[in-house]
Amino acid sequence: MQDTIRSQIQRSKVLGRREIARGLVVLKFQNSFVAEKAAPGQFVNVLPKIDFSDPFLRRPFSVYNTSGDSAEIIIQDHGRGTAILAATGIGEHLDILGPLGNPWKYNETTFETAILVIGGAGVASMPLLAKQLEKDNKLYAVYYGARNKSLFADEYLRKIEYSTDDGSKGFHGSVIENVRKDLNVGKYSKPKIFVCGPTGMMRSAILLANEFRIPCEVSLETEMACGIGICQGCPVETSIGEAESTGRKFHLVCTQGPSFAKEQIVL
Amino acid sequence: MREINMGVSIGGVEFQNPILVASGTYGYGSEAKDYCDISGLGGIVTKSVSWKPRPGNYPRRIVETASGMLNSIGLANVGVHAFVDEKLPYLENFNTKIIANIAASSTEEYCNVLRHIEENASKNLVGYEINVSCPNVKDGGLSFGTNVARVEELTKALRPLTKKLLIIKLTPNVTSVAPFAAACEASGADAISLINTVLGMSVDIHTRMPRISTVTGGLSGPAIKPIALAKVYEARKACTIPIIGIGGITSASDVMEFLIVGASLVQIGTANFINPNIGNQIFSELRNLLIDKGIVNIQDVVATLKVADQMKALGW
Numbered sequence: 164m165q166d167t168i169r170s171q172i173q174r175s176k177v178l179g180r181r182e183i184a185r186g187l188v189v190l191k192f193q194n195s196f197v198a199e200k201a202a203p204g205q206f207v208n209v210l211p212k213i214d215f216s217d218p219f220l221r222r223p224f225s226v227y228n229t230s231g232d233s234a235e236i237i238i239q240d241h242g243r244g245t246a247i248l249a250a251t252g253i254g255e256h257l258d259i260l261g262p263l264g265n266p267w268k269y270n271e272t273t274f275e276t277a278i279l280v281i282g283g284a285g286v287a288s289m290p291l292l293a294k295q296l297e298k299d300n301k302l303y304a305v306y307y308g309a310r311n312k313s314l315f316a317d318e319y320l321r322k323i324e325y326s327t328d329d330g331s332k333g334f335h336g337s338v339i340e341n342v343r344k345d346l347n348v349g350k351y352s353k354p355k356i357f358v359c360g361p362t363g364m365m366r367s368a369i370l371l372a373n374e375f376r377i378p379c380e381v382s383l384e385t386e387m388a389c390g391i392g393i394c395q396g397c398p399v400e401t402s403i404g405e406a407e408s409t410g411r412k413f414h415l416v417c418t419q420g421p422s423f424a425k426e427q428i429v430l
Numbered sequence: 431m432r433e434i435n436m437g438v439s440i441g442g443v444e445f446q447n448p449i450l451v452a453s454g455t456y457g458y459g460s461e462a463k464d465y466c467d468i469s470g471l472g473g474i475v476t477k478s479v480s481w482k483p484r485p486g487n488y489p490r491r492i493v494e495t496a497s498g499m500l501n502s503i504g505l506a507n508v509g510v511h512a513f514v515d516e517k518l519p520y521l522e523n524f525n526t527k528i529i530a531n532i533a534a535s536s537t538e539e540y541c542n543v544l545r546h547i548e549e550n551a552s553k554n555l556v557g558y559e560i561n562v563s564c565p566n567v568k569d570g571g572l573s574f575g576t577n578v579a580r581v582e583e584l585t586k587a588l589r590p591l592t593k594k595l596l597i598i599k600l601t602p603n604v605t606s607v608a609p610f611a612a613a614c615e616a617s618g619a620d621a622i623s624l625i626n627t628v629l630g631m632s633v634d635i636h637t638r639m640p641r642i643s644t645v646t647g648g649l650s651g652p653a654i655k656p657i658a659l660a661k662v663y664e665a666r667k668a669c670t671i672p673i674i675g676i677g678g679i680t681s682a683s684d685v686m687e688f689l690i691v692g693a694s695l696v697q698i699g700t701a702n703f704i705n706p707n708i709g710n711q712i713f714s715e716l717r718n719l720l721i722d723k724g725i726v727n728i729q730d731v732v733a734t735l736k737v738a739d740q741m742k743a744l745g746w
């Protein structure tokens with residue numbers, strides 16, 4: 164069964180730590196398995212503490228970058244677990260389970276231009292996707308929105324159309340309006356939206372995609388305990404059509420996602 | 431070095447070691463196979479199965495709490511037909527004992543599910559664990575588990591349907607578990623397992639909403655271990671059939687505590703979510719612990735709690 168193993172648990176030494184934007188810390192760690200296997204859109208499940216003390220469940224993070232035998236995650240301070248993880252120092256070890264979940268569906272032939280739409284900390288899964296699209300010689304564009312200019316984690320991305328709520332950088336307004344503006348003038352041939360960000364923003368992205376009748380894939384974040392399909396804790400409701408064809412009322416975000424075509428789910 | 435005997439026999443079934451994985455925390459076995467040598471486990475208790483598939487509850491289904499978690503999965507499962515056609519045959523590949531956990535909302539449904547599995551049983555299926563203790567569904571579950579007469583009636587109805595192990599899984603959400611343990615023994619159960627999750631709640635103070643959709647949920651993990659130990663101890667004094675101890679186990683010393691208070695076997699639940707191979711790790715830790723202590727037979731540890739004589743004299 165050895166060759167079918169898609170993910171594993173590894174104690175991983177932290178090689179680097181840097182703050183790339185306000186409240187966003189990147190941890191680089193040694194993990195040849197994740198570095199080799201992780202595809203764009205997959206995630207790892209990381210233990211805040213090694214010893215079952217409190218907090219004790221793993222926390223899921225998208226794989227932000229890979230190179231050689233190391234990988235990176237980006238941590239937004241959100242609560243107790245992320246605070247502990249963001250404070251991890253170089254030389255310390257993380258207990259990492261991964262890579263988990265399914266990749267973004269980037270090699271479909273149903274589109275010609277990938278439009279990467281990012282809201283705030285939803286950036287983490289995008290650099291690997293952009294890298295892959297470049298490797299595959301696919302056209303793509305990046306729309307990145309945040310509250311203000313201090314919040315962009317854009318070190319690995321190129322060709323970015325920025326937008327901010329306060330107008331401090333790029334388009335003044337929501338990232339969705341920024342995309343709409345360019346779709347209106349037919350800037351892209353056969354576009355597909357790949358979106359990750361706050362739920363409200365992803366809903367708007369779906370509405371936009373419906374309006375322009377273009378495909379849209381959303382990457383979801385639900386609470387997770389296991390990340391591997393054994394706890395049933397991470398459901399997203401399936402759409403009516405999907406429920407009819409699959410007989411399922413819910414999908415598990417960890418094993419059937421984390422990204423879904425907009426037609427599959429009710430957000 | 432002397433051989434350590436880790437085997438435990440209950441109701442004529444020989445388990446290679448006392449460490450099982452708990453229902454609802456290991457799926458149907460296939461999900462964890464990449465991380466765990468399943469054949470090293472004493473056994474697998476499969477996710478509760480009902481007659482028809484159940485989609486489970488609306489999210490949010492889980493929330494972490496102090497050293498534990500609340501869940502309200504709502505018995506999401508594939509239904510007994512898919513269980514028998516797809517899940518059991520797969521589990522036959524592993525050299526471990528399988529116990530099918532059953533949940534239902536009426537005595538008739540419990541019987542039908544058990545009968546259907548019995549007619550299609552795989553070779554390593556050694557018994558049934560009857561879940562009368564799920565706090566997260568409106569129909570069935572706890573309404574059985576908190577009523578001695580209903581537990582008795584159900585056990586009596588199920589007993590003639592199988593010669594395999596019949597295990598009743600009890601809830602801690604009762605004032606005293608002793609009458610339930612006694613009733614299970616009197617109505618023919620081979621063993622009891624306890625505890626299922628403890629009814630609990632968590633509130634978001636900003637939205638004033640409960641943190642899980644069904645308002646209350648089941649608490650599990652290290653937080654509930656002391657409750658579980660007390661319930662196992664109480665049950666041990668109330669019946670003579672073997673007990674399977676469950677609740678908050680994350681280490682070999684946790685297993686030892688359960689054995690000392692009277693459990694013959696244990697199940698590991700929530701800890702699998704953090705490390706799906708924890709069963710095997712605890713097994714080797716436990717073996718080393720026994721070697722350190724010069725114990726050659728794990729069964730010699732069971733029900734060896736030492737209560738001080740003066741406390742015994744006071745009725746403790």
Ligand SMILES: Cc1cc2nc3c(=O)[nH]c(=O)nc-3n(C[C@H](O)[C@H](O)[C@H](O)COP(=O)(O)OP(=O)(O)OC[C@H]3O[C@@H](n4cnc5c(N)ncnc54)[C@H](O)[C@@H]3O)c2cc1C
Pocket residue numbers: 206218220221222223224225226236237238239240241242243244245246284287288383384385386387421493494
């Ligand atoms: C597939 C996926 C990818 C993710 N990628 C990233 C990323 O790249 N960078 C990043 O900063 N965050 C990411 N998140 C969100 C991150 O996992 C949560 O912010 C984190 O778990 C919160 O933990 P906490 O202890 O700080 O917060 P608390 O609120 O104290 O957490 C309590 C519990 O709720 C769970 N929880 C709370 N909010 C979330 C949430 N939004 N998603 C999942 N679990 C949650 C925690 O795991 C924990 O069990 C991702 C989530 C998912 C599901």
Ligand SMILES: Cc1cc2nc3c(=O)[nH]c(=O)nc-3n(C[C@H](O)[C@H](O)[C@H](O)COP(=O)(O)O)c2cc1C
Pocket residue numbers: 394395396452453454455477478501503505531561564599625626627649650651652654676677678679697698699700701
């Ligand atoms: C997410 C989750 C799902 C569970 N599902 C079931 C179930 O379907 N049937 C059942 O009898 N017990 C179920 N349980 C209870 C466990 O089997 C176990 O009794 C309980 O979690 C206590 O053990 P622990 O503290 O080691 O987790 C579930 C527990 C959790 C955390």
Ligand code: FES
Pocket residue numbers: 386387388389390391392393394395396397415416417418
């Ligand atoms: S997180 Fe456990 S099933 Fe998805």
